[in-house]
Amino acid sequence: MHHMLKFINAQLVVELGTSLGVSTAYLAKANPKARIISLEGDPKVAALAKKNMKALQIENVDIEVGEFSSVLPRLDLDRSIDFLFLDGNHQEQPTLEYYDYFIDKMHPEGMIVVDDIYWSKGMTSAWAALKNKRAVRFALDFYDYGVLCLGKPDTIPEEFTLVHRWAKPWNLGFFPS
Numbered sequence: 001m002h003h004m005l006k007f008i009n010a011q012l013v014v015e016l017g018t019s020l021g022v023s024t025a026y027l028a029k030a031n032p033k034a035r036i037i038s039l040e041g042d043p044k045v046a047a048l049a050k051k052n053m054k055a056l057q058i059e060n061v062d063i064e065v066g067e068f069s070s071v072l073p074r075l076d077l078d079r080s081i082d083f084l085f086l087d088g089n090h091q092e093q094p095t096l097e098y099y100d101y102f103i104d105k106m107h108p109e110g111m112i113v114v115d116d117i118y119w120s121k122g123m124t125s126a127w128a129a130l131k132n133k134r135a136v137r138f139a140l141d142f143y144d145y146g147v148l149c150l151g152k153p154d155t156i157p158e159e160f161t162l163v164h165r166w167a168k169p170w171n172l173g174f175f176p177s
């Protein structure tokens with residue numbers, strides 16, 4: 001994600017799910033001038049993440065504390081979001097609702113990374129729906145996570161899948177003769 005942010009020159013990044021701030025730090029270090037807004041529901045975990053940002057001398061991160069659904073309406077977004085990382089509350093319905101909430105706030109050619117897309121049946125269904133959304137120009141399936149690359153709404157969504165290491169034929173006992 002760090003390199004993706006650099007590639008698209010992201011200026012505003014939103015992350016749902018800070019935890020201790022590991023991914024947040026990678027996002028923040030991609031461009032110290034970009035603004036990273038990261039949401040965390042657990043106040044103790046958020047306090048540790050804030051401490052970690054300080055220790056890493058990261059100054060471009062705002063950590064907002066509270067249940068996502070109550071924090072979202074009070075986010076102060078001063079421009080369109082270039083990069084959104086959905087990494088918390090991995091259930092089908094909330095994941096679809098986060099997409100619906102953010103899609104109009106995204107840059108038309110922004111990127112959305114959804115973590116754990118095959119973590120459960122619900123997440124598998126959510127990913128199946130998200131990759132076919134009208135605003136998605138193409139979707140990249142990295143198995144552990146998926147990337148929705150937004151683009152012209154009238155283009156046909158395409159999907160590119162990278163087969164995970166464990167699912168490679170030779171790891172399942174099939175060898176070329």
Ligand SMILES: C[S@@+](CC[C@H](N)C(=O)[O-])C[C@H]1O[C@@H](n2cnc3c(N)ncnc32)[C@H](O)[C@@H]1O
Binds near residue numbers: 017018021040068087
């Ligand atoms: C998988 S962790 C995030 C990991 C982090 N992005 C990283 O890669 O370093 C998910 C975090 O989201 C928070 N979370 C989950 N559901 C939430 C919700 N509905 N509202 C607020 N926070 C939530 C959890 O407390 C947890 O710390």
